[in-house]
Amino acid sequence: MQRLFPALIALAIALAVLSSSIFVVRERDLALVFALGEVKESISKPGLYFKLPPPFQNVVFLDKRLQTIESKDPERIQTAEKKNLLIDSYVKWRIADPRLFYVTFGATDRGAVERLQAQIRDALNASVNVRTVKEVVSDQRDAIMREILTAVEARARPLGVEVIDVRLRRLDFAPEISESVYRRMEAERKQEANRLRATGAAESERIRAAADRERQELLADAYAKAQAIRGEGEGEAAGIYASAYGNNPEFYRFYRSLEAYRGSFSSPDDTLVISPDSEFFRFWSQTDESETNR
Structure with a gap:
């Protein structure tokens, strides 16, 4: 034992x-x-x-896993127009060289997170300060993210850190300029609406004038055709009258007298003061004589 x-x-x-x-x-x-x-x-x-x-x-x-740094509070960055923007961003990173990383930050990643956040803030200022609000918000947003990624990646590599991606998640106006921006946008929309109304009114007048001109042309053309047709009818009627007069002049004179009687006595109240022996009543006198002979 x-x-x-x-x-x-x-x-x-x-x-x-x-x-x-x-x-x-x-x-x-x-x-x-x-x-x-x-x-x-x-x-x-x-x-x-x-x-x-x-x-x-x-x-x-x-x-060695891929890690994310998200900003707790949006960064207040000034544009080239001296207007403040609130920018919220995040970065994807990982340890590329463990020896360099340990020598720089030790065994924890808190120092690396703080250093990367400061580098992102500097890169944001450098990219946004030289651009207008419109360029930052819409026109050159992708270019800004590429610039920030390039700048942060170059500064993080000697620290043993590899930066994979940088994104701008949200861009807002600072409260003090939001109202002025909204007023300017409202004025621009009103100006555009007035321009469209003026364009529509001018187009309406042009269409109305063209329609009136076409109407006048159609009426003039129709009147000319009607006058031509009336002239042809009157000429044809005159020819018929002349032919009838040549065939039986006495009957023609009688027919014309009947038309004159019809036109003169179209109303029961019509009155003529004229001698019974006048030429106008010639056929009436002949009718009376024929009735007496009977």
Whole structure:
């Protein structure tokens, strides 16, 4: 029993040393192996690894997953027109060089987040300060994001950080200029509405004038045709009258006298003061004589 006890102690010590010499690197981790305070090895591939037991060697793990930095409060950035915009952004990043990252920020990513936020703020100011509100909001928004990504990526690379993407999520006017912007937009819309009304009124007058001109042309053409047809009819009627007069002049004179009587006595109240022996009543006198002879 006395011989077994030292063997068990030795086995326990060996197991403790062995367990402290084995470490596992997971898929989401980066590992830095330190020997007496200096980085001896950087490991990025997952697996089972061995090292010397402490205090000779120890391991520090870093997160190699893609991480996101979202601004808690929108940044107040001034445009080239001296107008303030509230810009909300986010950045995607990860550790590219664990050795540089650890030397710069240590084992936590708080320092990296603060440094990247400051770099994004500087890049935002540099890109937005030289542009107008319209360019920032719509025309050149993609170009601004590319500029910020390029600037932040170049400044973050020496720190062991790889910047993957930078996005501007929301752009709003500062409260003090929102009202003036809305008033200007309202005035522009009213001006455009007035312009459209004036254009419509001018077009309406043009269409109305064209329609009136076409109406006058149609009436004139119809009147000319009617006069031509009337002239042809009157000429044809005159020819018929002349032919009838030539065939039987006495009957023609009688017919014309009847038309004159009909026109003169069209109303029961019509009265003529004229001599019975006048030429107008010639056929009436002949009628009376014929009745007397009978």
